[in-house]
Amino acid sequence: MPRDIPAFSNPIRNRRVILQTRPTGVPQTEHFSLDEVDIPVPADGEILIRNVYLSVDPAQRGWAADVANYSAPVILGGPMRALAVGQVVQSRAAGFAKGDFLYGFFGWQDYATVTPAAVLHRCTQDLPLDAFASLCGINGVTAYLALTTLGRPKAGDTLLVSTAAGSVGSFVGQIGKGLGCRTIGLTGSDEKAEICTQRFGYDVAINYRSGDLAAAVDAAA
The missing domain is CATH 3.90.180.10 (Medium-chain alcohol dehydrogenases, catalytic domain)
Structure with missing residues (x-):
């Protein structure tokens, strides 16, 4: 207790x-x-x-x-x-x-x-x-259940996460890393992209407002 x-x-x-x-x-x-x-x-x-x-x-x-x-x-x-x-x-x-x-x-x-x-x-x-x-609250549980019961990624998979700096997405990236995935996060600013890699451990984070998103995702994957 x-x-x-x-x-x-x-x-x-x-x-x-x-x-x-x-x-x-x-x-x-x-x-x-x-x-x-x-x-x-x-x-x-x-x-x-x-x-x-x-x-x-x-x-x-x-x-x-x-x-x-x-x-x-x-x-x-x-x-x-x-x-x-x-x-x-x-x-x-x-x-x-x-x-x-x-x-x-x-x-x-x-x-x-x-x-x-x-x-x-x-x-x-x-x-x-x-x-x-926090971790065991509504956002952490949502991230865990959605990823492990619906997404079901395997070690070695590449995981693309939208709203990667958000309350759920930030957990998804960390759980994905723990499962052995390569993690790519999408977010709406360079500042948030830096938070994703520096704080939440994403392998790559992309500001979807800058440049060719499809090309950036292909390059990151």
Whole structure:
């Protein structure tokens, strides 16, 4: 059970980031507000969680918009939907105990009361807690499952990854390298291309906005 948690006090009130208006482009600070309310009390079948790490994910842009999506939009005036790593403060749900570390949809707030359906997995592996909001979070798992169950590359294959500097693509490149592939990343700027090779370990990274993309990919492969 991981115990390396950041030092923090336990607030006597629940601070929440509230979605005030729906962004039409990139979300800005004016689309949100911060409030404080009483710490919620769990009902029968619920868990009270103290969040330790909050996640900021590209999917939240879609959740905040009022457009057709795979999930309902975040309710205006309510806490911003978000994945988080938290610790159980009080449990009134079977199978969960005080002190358990969990990862799930707990929102941008200090405390959350949720049902077990909001929990994606338990943080029981011997890993730093923040890894469950990153490497083992939604983006890392998406990259791993998509590559290993759908793409299924073999050692010696050449792997071409779009949005290579993004939250999923950056993981795909590293997983591909671990599987023995030659990795080529596509991204939209020279700066991001450098990040792909220097930080994420891509063999080659190409700025698709410059030059002949097909020729550049052929040369890299």
